[in-house]
Each structure stands twice: as structure tokens, then as C-alpha cells.
Amino acid sequence: MSASSTSRRSLTGASADPPRLLGSLSRWASLCIVLIVIVAFFLIASEDWLTIVNDTLIAAIAALSLNVLSGYTGQISLGIAFFMAVGAYTAALLGGDRPTSSGDPLGLGLSFLIWLPAAGIVTALVGALIGPTALRLKGFYLGIVTLALVFIGHYLFLNARGLTGGPQGRTFPAPAFGDFSFAQQNDFFGLALTPGQEYFLLILPILGLSALFVGNVMRSRAGRAFQAVRDNEEGASIMGVNLFEAKMGAFILSSFLAGIAGALFASYSRYIVPNYWDLTLSIQFVAAIIVGGLASVWGSILGAAFVFALPLMLDQFSLLPPSSSSNSLSGGDLNALIYGLLIIAFLLFEPGGVVGLVQRWQKVVRKFNSHGGEGGEPAQVIDLAAPDRDAQPNVDDPSLPKSESR
Amino acid sequence: MAYFIQLVFAGIAVGCIYALIGLGFSIIFKASGVINFAQGELLLVGAYIVSAGVFEWHIGFLPALFLGIAVTVAIGLLFERFILRRMVGRPVFSILMITIGLDIVLRTGVILRWGTNPISPGTPFEITSGVNFGGVHFGASDIWTIIITVVLCAALYYFFNLTRYGLAMRATALDQEAALALGINIRTVYALAWGISAAIATIGGIFLATKSFTIDPTLGSTALLAFPAIILGGLDSLSGAVLGGIIIGLAEVLTAGYESRFANLLGAGFHEITPYLIMILVLLIWPYGIFGTRKVERI
Numbered sequence: 001m002s003a004s005s006t007s008r009r010s011l012t013g014a015s016a017d018p019p020r021l022l023g024s025l026s027r028w029a030s031l032c033i034v035l036i037v038i039v040a041f042f043l044i045a046s047e048d049w050l051t052i053v054n055d056t057l058i059a060a061i062a063a064l065s066l067n068v069l070s071g072y073t074g075q076i077s078l079g080i081a082f083f084m085a086v087g088a089y090t091a092a093l094l095g096g097d098r099p100t101s102s103g104d105p106l107g108l109g110l111s112f113l114i115w116l117p118a119a120g121i122v123t124a125l126v127g128a129l130i131g132p133t134a135l136r137l138k139g140f141y142l143g144i145v146t147l148a149l150v151f152i153g154h155y156l157f158l159n160a161r162g163l164t165g166g167p168q169g170r171t172f173p174a175p176a177f178g179d180f181s182f183a184q185q186n187d188f189f190g191l192a193l194t195p196g197q198e199y200f201l202l203i204l205p206i207l208g209l210s211a212l213f214v215g216n217v218m219r220s221r222a223g224r225a226f227q228a229v230r231d232n233e234e235g236a237s238i239m240g241v242n243l244f245e246a247k248m249g250a251f252i253l254s255s256f257l258a259g260i261a262g263a264l265f266a267s268y269s270r271y272i273v274p275n276y277w278d279l280t281l282s283i284q285f286v287a288a289i290i291v292g293g294l295a296s297v298w299g300s301i302l303g304a305a306f307v308f309a310l311p312l313m314l315d316q317f318s319l320l321p322p323s324s325s326s327n328s329l330s331g332g333d334l335n336a337l338i339y340g341l342l343i344i345a346f347l348l349f350e351p352g353g354v355v356g357l358v359q360r361w362q363k364v365v366r367k368f369n370s371h372g373g374e375g376g377e378p379a380q381v382i383d384l385a386a387p388d389r390d391a392q393p394n395v396d397d398p399s400l401p402k403s404e405s406r
Numbered sequence: 407m408a409y410f411i412q413l414v415f416a417g418i419a420v421g422c423i424y425a426l427i428g429l430g431f432s433i434i435f436k437a438s439g440v441i442n443f444a445q446g447e448l449l450l451v452g453a454y455i456v457s458a459g460v461f462e463w464h465i466g467f468l469p470a471l472f473l474g475i476a477v478t479v480a481i482g483l484l485f486e487r488f489i490l491r492r493m494v495g496r497p498v499f500s501i502l503m504i505t506i507g508l509d510i511v512l513r514t515g516v517i518l519r520w521g522t523n524p525i526s527p528g529t530p531f532e533i534t535s536g537v538n539f540g541g542v543h544f545g546a547s548d549i550w551t552i553i554i555t556v557v558l559c560a561a562l563y564y565f566f567n568l569t570r571y572g573l574a575m576r577a578t579a580l581d582q583e584a585a586l587a588l589g590i591n592i593r594t595v596y597a598l599a600w601g602i603s604a605a606i607a608t609i610g611g612i613f614l615a616t617k618s619f620t621i622d623p624t625l626g627s628t629a630l631l632a633f634p635a636i637i638l639g640g641l642d643s644l645s646g647a648v649l650g651g652i653i654i655g656l657a658e659v660l661t662a663g664y665e666s667r668f669a670n671l672l673g674a675g676f677h678e679i680t681p682y683l684i685m686i687l688v689l690l691i692w693p694y695g696i697f698g699t700r701k702v703e704r705i
Contacts, residue, residue, distance in 0.1 A: 076499050137689060139498040140441040140641075144633050145689065148682035159673030279627060283506060290503055333517050340510030347504045348492055 042200060050196030052312045057203045058265045060304035061210050063288040064297065065257030070286070071294035072218055073250035074230025076139065078282045079146030080258050082153040085277035086126050087119040087259025088172065088266035089163055094118050095173035095267075105170040106162050112175035116263055123259025124252045131251040135244070138233075150279050157274035169273030172266040175202060183270070199268055206264070207301075210257055215297045217253070226250050227295070284308070287339040290346055293355030302354050311335040408541035413663040414656065419548035421655020422555035423617065426610035427632035428639065428647035429562070430603035436579040436642045437599035440490065443505040445607055446629030447512035452478045452608025453527060453615045453625060454516055460528030467530040474608045481512070482604030483597055491596070509626070517623050524622040527615030547616040554609065559648055562602075566644070571598060579642070631658070634685035640698020649696065654681045 045053070066080050095115035096107025134145050157164045164170060174183035174195075182198045193201075217223045225246040228236035237243050266272050284307050292303020311332040350356045427449060434442045442448075452474040459470025485508055493501050529547065536545040565572040571594070578585040578595045586592060614628060615621040632647075635654045639646025662677035688695065 070499065074497065074499055076502055133686070133690065137693065140502060141637075141689065141693070143441075143443075143502055144637065145686065147630065147633070148685060151682050152679050155673075155675055155679045158675060279630075283510065286503060286506060287510070290507075333514050336510055337514040337518065340507050340514060343507030343510065344489060344504055347496075347500050347507065348489060351496075351500060 038204070042197060045196075047194055047196045048316055050194070050200055052309050052316065054196060054199050054203055054268055055265075055312065056305050056309040057200075057207050058261055058268060059285075059288070059308040060301040061203075061207050061264065062258055062261035063285055063292065063300040063304040064207075064210055064214055065254045065261060066285045067289045067295065067297075067300045068214055068226075068257065069250050069254035071289050071296065071299070072223065072230060073226040073247060075135070075247060075250065076143035077146045077254075078143055078279065078286065079149040080254075080285050081277040081279065081281040082146075082149045083123050083127065083255050083258035084262030084265065084281070085153055085157060085274075086255075087123040087262030088272065088277075089157070090122040090259065091115045091119040091263035091266060092170060092172050093163055096171070097173070105165040107173070112173070112177070115173065116175070116260065119263030120256040120260040123262070124256040127252050127255025128248070131248050135247045135251060146282075147279065150277070150282055153277065154274060157277065164274050167273065167275070169271060169276075171271050172269065174267055174270065182267075203264060203268075206260065210260070211297045211301070214253075214257075218295075222246070222249055230295075284339075287343055289353070291339055291342050291353055293353030294351065296353070296355040299353050299355040306354075307335070307339055310338075409663070411540075412542045413659050415542065415544060416548060417656035417659035418652055419545075419551045419655070420617065420659055421635075421652030422551045423610055423613045423651075424632045424635040424655050425648040425651030426555055426558065426606055426613070427629050428635040428651045429558075429644060430606045430610065431632060431636050432639075432642065432644050432647040433599050433603045433606075435636075436644070437575055438490075438596050440501055440505070441641075442603070443502060444485075444508040444512060445603070445632075446626035447509045447516075448478045448482060448604050449607040449611035449614065449629050450516055450621075450623065450626040451481065451512055451611075452604075453611035453621050454520055454525075456528040456608070456612055457525055457615070457621055458520070458528075461526060467528060470528055471608070471612070474612075475605045478604040478608045479601045482600035486596055486600040491593075513623055513626055522623055524620035527612065527619070527621050529612065529616050547613065551613045551617075554613070555648075558606065558609070562644065571595075575599065631681050634681035634688075636695075637685045638688050638695055640695030643695065643697035646695055646697035654684065657681065657684055 041049075041053070062080060062084060065083075066077065069075050069077050093106055094108050094110045095112060096105065096109070098107055098109045099105065130149070134142060134149075137145060158167055174181055176182065180186050180188075182195055182202070184195065186193050186198065218227070225236065225241045226249070228239060228241050229243060229246045229250075233243060236246070285304075288303035288307040289300055290303070291306050292301065293299020311330075311334070314334065315330065315332070346353055346356075350360070352359065427445065430445050430448075431442060434440055434445075455474040455477050456467075456470045459465050459473050460467055463470075465473070489504060489508075490501070493504060536543055536547075536549070538544070566576055567573075574585065574590045575595050575598060577588065577590055578592055582592065585595075610629070611625070614625060618625070618628075631654065632651065635651040636647050637650070638653060639648070639650030657680050658677050661680045665672050665676045
């Protein structure tokens with residue numbers, strides 16, 4: 001978003017200014033418009049719309065998490081449903097109501113300020129435990145192992161009745177500050193807030209922070225390392241990237257975000273059965289990042305909106321024609337068909353997803369504009385430093401990664 | 407003892423199904439280096455068409471079987487020719503994800519046509535028929551599964567060792583450039599691999615459906631249990647896929663048969679994850695499987 005386009009502007013040439021956080025006047029203007037739209041939506045939207053948007057915003061956090069691992073670092077993962085479930089059940093254990101009878105699932109009744117960060121941290125720890133095993137494998141193998149993780153998780157969640165409530169599922173805690181519980185309508189300085197609005201106020205900043213964080217990490221040394229690993233592992237290794245550290249970093253960051261998203265989702269749904277965390281959920285997120293745009297923050301958000309909001313909207317507002325046969329067409333099925341076809345189409349023709357399409361279009365527009373104005377786009381200067389013949393890599397340098405040692 | 411023999415027999419029969427599905431994965435992987443995640447849904451499409459042929463269109467089992475094979479082979483060939491061939495040289499991630507795209511499309515297609523309610527599988531015999539011998543029930547479908555698997559394996563052995571195209575496929579798997587230089591048409595090889603694999607998928611789908619007595623759209627994810635089988639056997643080894651399939655089938659059925667005695671410890675449904683636990687163990691100790699070529703890359 002703002003990060004990537006300012007850095008591109010400084011690359012393409014003229015200005016040597018340090019990249020500003022928000023950039024030019026037009027950027028301020030568009031930011032204001034976005035803010036006004038958000039506030040207007042917040043004030044006038046119905047609870048149905050808020051549900052759709054809140055679910056989508058949470059899905060966007062999870063899509064962002066998968067994009068860190070798959071889009072930026074190139075590691076195939078079908079296991080995001082498992083990590084979301086870990087976050088959700090951590091939240092339930094720490095924040096859930098204390099059991100009143102012996103059959104109730106466990107809960108410690110702790111504050112929201114503890115269970116939400118803990119959901120992320122515990123999931124990150126689980127990721128750190130699984131990572132060293134999973135990341136020894138590449139490509140298809142990693143995909144198959146993460147797939148196995150979803151099935152093993154499903155078995156564990158079905159059997160850990162104390163934690164998950166078994167096949168019947170359990171309730172999840174709503175955030176609460178004293179009497180101000182997100183589960184009910186509250187007065188806030190004279191403004192009556194519905195649960196949907198309260199969650200919206202909570203989720204949107206979390207998504208914003210996550211997006212800003214991921215966007216900035218990807219411009220940092222660590223983020224560049226992730227992307228180098230994706231583009232060429234041998235090359236990255238030769239350039240001094242510790243492959244194991246980079247992959248583990250991405251895995252842990254991804255797990256953290258997935259845990260937060262899982263906890264938020266469970267909290268917003270209030271009640272979830274273990275069957276919810278299945279392979280279909282993982283595949284939906286894979287579809288989201290491919291359709292939206294791999295290795296793109298905006299892509300994650302757009303993709304989540306497409307994959308998760310569209311079927312909800314189709315069902316909510318019954319936009320589908322009433323079907324006469326017994327096999328009625330549900331919004332979810334129709335949407336699955338569309339995103340299945342779009343995965344194939346985007347991977348074939350535009351691997352950058354919707355964001356890639358937009359960038360391609362912007363390039364065309366820019367070319368057109370610059371031709372009209374000053375007669376040609378300034379050539380991009382690629383600074384190829386002359387190779388230094390004297391410099392020889394020190395093979396025994398201990399700081400070089402030992403690729404065989406793990 | 408009879409219980410144990412019963413379980414072993416059932417395990418081998420289930421293993422044969424995994425072997426058939428695993429063979430489909432392995433043939434494609436060996437020829438083109440692609441893991442086809444849509445294999446399970448090809449199998450689903452095949453099973454549904456055979457069932458519809460028998461119960462909906464009343465064309466008899468054998469014509470339905472040929473129709474099912476024809477449709478899945480056509481899907482496989484078209485996908486390979488028009489989609490996968492454009493993906494040559496792309497990252498593994500994209501290739502895997504595009505097969506997942508096909509997977510979603512096929513499964514949703516089946517749901518749109520037949521709905522999500524289970525329907526009866528099309529078989530040439532009574533699902534519950536069989537013979538009793540020494541207190542052990544040998545189900546007809548289990549016996550047929552084993553016989554057909556053996557026949558198919560023999561046919562594949564003959565094909566890959568004694569026919570021109572089979573040898574061409576093995577040569578391509580070994581060294582694509584050398585095979586090209588010898589005048590082998592790689593495109594034919596890829597098409598053959600997808601065709602054979604789709605045909606086997608349909609047959610595997612019929613047996614898988616017969617085993618569970620019904621077909622519903624989740625059948626495709628049952629086929630994912632063939633992954634542990636091929637990982638155990640070695641991804642690029644056909645005999646490994648068969649052996650791995652039988653080992654995984656035995657492990658699953660034996661666990662299912664005895665897990666109730668350890669219900670306090672294991673809970674319910676442990677047999678569903680034994681294949682995956684075995685797979686993870688194998689990947690940790692022997693990443694290349696029993697018969698696979700040692701080239702799994704690690705960091």
C-alpha cells in the first residue's frame with residue numbers, strides 16, 4: 001500500500017527524498033475519503049452488513065498470515081485452519097467462563113487483554129515447535145505435511161473434550177472491559193453501540209496494525225530474506241540468508257497472525273464445533289491469497305473479501321435465483337466454483353492476482369500519461385555495481401550459513 | 407484369531423484401494439514431477455458417473471464404467487494439455503495450487519449436479535454379498551478389489567517394462583532431455599500419464615465408494631489417505647505406491663479394530679490419523695520412502 005508505492009516511486013527515479021509515511025497530498029485526500037467511508041459505514045450499516053464485514057476483516061487477518069508464509073516466503077501451507085484453531089482454543093481456555101458443572105469445557109475467565117495476545121503467542125509457539133520438522137521439507141512435501149496437520153488437529157480437537165467441548169463444540173468468550181461486554185449492546189458516551197459495531201471497532205485496528213506490520217516487515221532485512229528464499233533458495237543462501245532462520249521467522253509470524261485471527265473469529269462467532277477447522281477452510285484461504293494477490297497486503301484483504309464476503313452476501317440478500325430442483329444452489333457452492341476457476345485463470349495469466357491486474361493497469365495508464373506530457377517515461381536506472389575482482393568470498397567464514405548442518 | 411484374520415483381509419482390501427489411488431499420484435509425479443491434488447476429485451467424478459450410469463441412466467455397469475473412465479480421462483487430458491502445459495517452469499507452489507483449483511472446480515461441479523446427499527455406488531454385485539470361511543467373512547467387494555488391483559498392477563508392470571510407450575515413459579522419468587534426444591515424444595508421455603492415472607482413479611473410486619456403501623462429495627478427501635501411502639513407498643516408485651498402500655491400509659484397519667480396547671487413551675477416531683502419523687514418522691526418518699529415489703531436498 002503506501003509503503004510499497006512510495007518505495008517504488010523512489011526507485012523509479014527523480015526524488016531522493018526519504019520515503020514519507022503517507023506521502024503526497026493526493027494520498028492524504030484518499031486517506032480522508034477512506035476514513036469518511038469507514039465512519040459512514042460504521043454509523044449507518046445494518047447488523048447484517050456489519051457481520052459480513054467483520055467476518056471478512058477477520059478472514060483478511062488470516063489471509064495476511066497465509067500470505068506471509070506462502071506469498072512472501074514461498075512455503076506451501078494447507079495448515080492454516082489448524083493454527084487458527086489453536087488460537088481459538090487458547091482464547092477459549094484463557095477467556096472462557098469458569099465451568100459451572102462437570103460437563104462444561106474449561107475456562108479461566110481471564111481478561112480479553114490477556115487472552116487475545118496469548119492466542120497469538122501460544123500459536124506462534126506451536127508454530128515454532130512444528131516448524132523445525134515441517135520446514136525440513138520443501139514444495140509438495142510441505143503441502144502434504146501441513147495437510148496431515150489439519151487431520152491430526154481435527155482428531156485432537158474432537159477428543160480434547162475439556163478444551164473444545166468435543167463434537168458438540170463450545171462457546172467462546174466475548175471481549176469485555178468491566179461491564180462493557182462485546183456480547184451485548186452498550187452505551188458509549190451517549191452512543192448506543194451494537195455488538196457488530198463494537199467488534200468492528202476492535203477488528204479494524206487489529207487488521208490495520210497487522211497489515212502495516214507485515215507491509216513494513218517485508219521491506220526490512222528479514223522480509224527481504226523471506227522473499228529471497230521464495231525466489232531462489234540457493235541464491236538466497238549464497239547471499240548470506242540463513243534459510244532455516246528465514247523460514248522459521250515466516251512460519252512463526254504467520255502462526256502468530258493465524259492465532260489472532262482464529263481467536264477473533266471464534267470470539268465473534270461465539271460458538272464453534274471442531275469440524276469447522278477443516279481442510280476446506282485452509283483451501284479457502286489459499287484461494288483468497290491467489291485471487292487477491294500473492295505477496296501483497298492489499299491482495300490478502302481483497303482476496304478475503306472475495307472468498308468470504310461474496311457467499312455471505314449472496315445468501316444474505318438472496319441474490320441467487322430460486323432453484324426448482326432438490327439440489328438447490330447455495331451461495332457457498334457457486335462461490336467455490338467461481339474461485340476455483342479464478343485460481344486456475346489467475347495462476348495461468350496473472351500470478352499477481354487482482355493486485356497484479358491493478359498494477360498492470362496502472363503501468364499502462366502511467367505510460368499513456370507520460371507519453372502525453374514530456375514525451376517518454378524516464379528510463380529506469382538499474383545500478384549494476386562493477387564486480388570487484390579482488391574480493392573473494394571467505395569460504396571458512398563462520399558467519400556463512402552451514403546449509404548441510406540441519 | 408478369526409478377528410485378526412478378518413482385519414488383515416479387510417486391511418489388505420483397503421490397502422489395495424489406497425494402492426490404486428497412490429498409483430495414480432505416482433504415475434503423474436514420475437512422468438512430470440507434479441503432485442496432482444485433484445486426483446481425489448477425479449476419483450469422485452468417476453464414481454458419481456458410474457453410479458449415475460447404473461441408477462439414473464440405466465445403461466448397465468460396464469458401459470457406465472467405460473463412460474466414467476472416458477470422462478475422467480478426458481478431464482485429465484484436457485487439464486494437462488491446456489492448463490498444466492502452460493505452467494512448465496513455474497514454481498512448485500503455482501503448479502500445486504492450480505491442481506487445487508481443479509480440485510475445487512470438480513468437487514463443486516459434482517455438488518451442483520448431484521447435491522451433497524449420499525447416493526448408492528454403482529457396482530456389478532450386491533454390496534453386502536460375500537463368502538464365509540472359517541468364521542471369517544470375505545466380502546465380495548473386498549475380493550474384487552484385491553483381484554482387480556493385482557490384475558491392474560500386472561498390466562502396469564507389463565506396460566512399463568515390455569511395451570514401447572511404457573519404456574518411453576520410464577526413460578522420460580529418468581532423464582527428460584536424453585529421452586527427447588532419443589526421439590521420444592514427451593507430450594505423448596505426459597498425456598499417457600494423465601490418461602492412465604485418471605482411468606485408475608475411476609476404478610479406485612468405485613471400490614472406495616463400495617467400501618463405504620455410499621458416495622458423497624467428501625469421498626475425494628478420503629482419497630488423500632493415499633498420500634501417506636505414496637510417501638511411505640517413495641513418491642516416484644510405482645511398486646512403492648502399491649506396497650505403501652497395503653501397509654497404510656493394514657495399519658488403518660488394524661488400529662480401527664483394536665483402538666476400542668484403548669479408548670481411554672486414544673479416544674475416538676484414532677485410526678483416521680494413523681496413516682498421517684506413519685507418514686510424518688517416515689518423512690522424519692526416511693524422507694525418500696522405501697523405494698523412492700533419494701533426492702528429497704532439505705535445507
